[in-house]
Amino acid sequence: MTDxxxxxxxxxxxxxxxxxxxxxxxxxxxxSEKFGRGVFLxxxxxxxxxxxxxxxxxxxxxxxxxxxxxxARLDQLAELLVHHRPASITDLNIQxxxxxxxxxxxxxxxxxxxRRETSLGVSVCLGTLxxxxxxxxxMAGASMYILKFEIADPDFYAEMTAPGNLVERLQHIxxxxxxxxxxxSGFIAGLPGQTDxxxxxxxxxxxxxxxxxxSVSPFIPxxxxxxxxxxxxxxxxxxxxxxxxxxxxxHWIIPAVSALNLAEPVTGYRRGLRTGANLVTINxxxxxxxxxxxLYKRDRFIMTEERILSAIEAEGLKPSxxxxxxxxxxxxxTPTHAWRPATHAAAALNR
Ligand code: SF4
Numbered sequence: 001m002t003d004x005x006x007x008x009x010x011x012x013x014x015x016x017x018x019x020x021x022x023x024x025x026x027x028x029x030x031x032s033e034k035f036g037r038g039v040f041l042x043x044x045x046x047x048x049x050x051x052x053x054x055x056x057x058x059x060x061x062x063x064x065x066x067x068x069x070x071x072a073r074l075d076q077l078a079e080l081l082v083h084h085r086p087a088s089i090t091d092l093n094i095q096x097x098x099x100x101x102x103x104x105x106x107x108x109x110x111x112x113x114x115r116r117e118t119s120l121g122v123s124v125c126l127g128t129l130x131x132x133x134x135x136x137x138x139m140a141g142a143s144m145y146i147l148k149f150e151i152a153d154p155d156f157y158a159e160m161t162a163p164g165n166l167v168e169r170l171q172h173i174x175x176x177x178x179x180x181x182x183x184x185s186g187f188i189a190g191l192p193g194q195t196d197x198x199x200x201x202x203x204x205x206x207x208x209x210x211x212x213x214x215s216v217s218p219f220i221p222x223x224x225x226x227x228x229x230x231x232x233x234x235x236x237x238x239x240x241x242x243x244x245x246x247x248x249x250x251h252w253i254i255p256a257v258s259a260l261n262l263a264e265p266v267t268g269y270r271r272g273l274r275t276g277a278n279l280v281t282i283n284x285x286x287x288x289x290x291x292x293x294x295l296y297k298r299d300r301f302i303m304t305e306e307r308i309l310s311a312i313e314a315e316g317l318k319p320s321x322x323x324x325x326x327x328x329x330x331x332x333x334t335p336t337h338a339w340r341p342a343t344h345a346a347a348a349l350n351r
Pocket of ligand 1: 051052053054055058059060061062096097098127163
């Protein structure tokens, strides 16, 4: 086998049997060569389920009138994260629907508190914002921005009413990277109507973006969405995409997303750890907020510290001692071609 970066074919992405096993083993090996047995452990808090976007695949879309909308309280989150967070996490991701109000009222002051009171690295996943808010978030102390392109094919992106438009979203990704953020992106596997060419386009898009990491989320039919009756993504396709991503960019941060539990309830998540994933996320959202943060279904499978640690251990992995934010900072100091910031990024980010 070659160590050259792999660009997948559709046959690779649809492989089964021995070929699939070899693909997964090769991806796991590539991950262990770069990261050893260590897996980054990040907490996540979901701070608002208000969203001004209307993605066809998401239960938090603005047209879902059946959802009670909430924003988290700053004091509640600060108390939880400063004094009662799990000892195992090195980083925290603050996630929200696209809701600039919560960014100003909760996220910015929370980041300042975390940076002052803890050693946590801070990631944010808040949708597309304006340049001033991005700068404020960075000044407050966040260093990683998660902005998924979701769907690489522009027509399919529009058909799925994914956020804003694809051109603008890609501009934001490039601009974030060009202004010093470590950017992680992601796409959805198994969306109803996704063609083979459309699936492969996600890899081309991910490859040309200035990313520190990328995720693959299996499509899960969300309640109260136009796609509620569509079939769940094939877990095998999702895992093959994760493995191919690892072999395309061996140094990337690739998470095992919690939706793997919904795509294959018994073993999906652990199988994700066997295909080269190197980041796991413990959900720390207070229970009273969690039940209305409905990306897919109300009946969520919550990744607690106990579940995460036992999945890692069962796969022969161990929590990384290194903070994800520190890893990215050091990695940036020794860039590869994939880390060069885009210099041609558009500056018009003032929605
Ligand atoms: S996927 Fe994100 S942007 Fe789209 S509706 Fe859901 S929360 Fe909003």
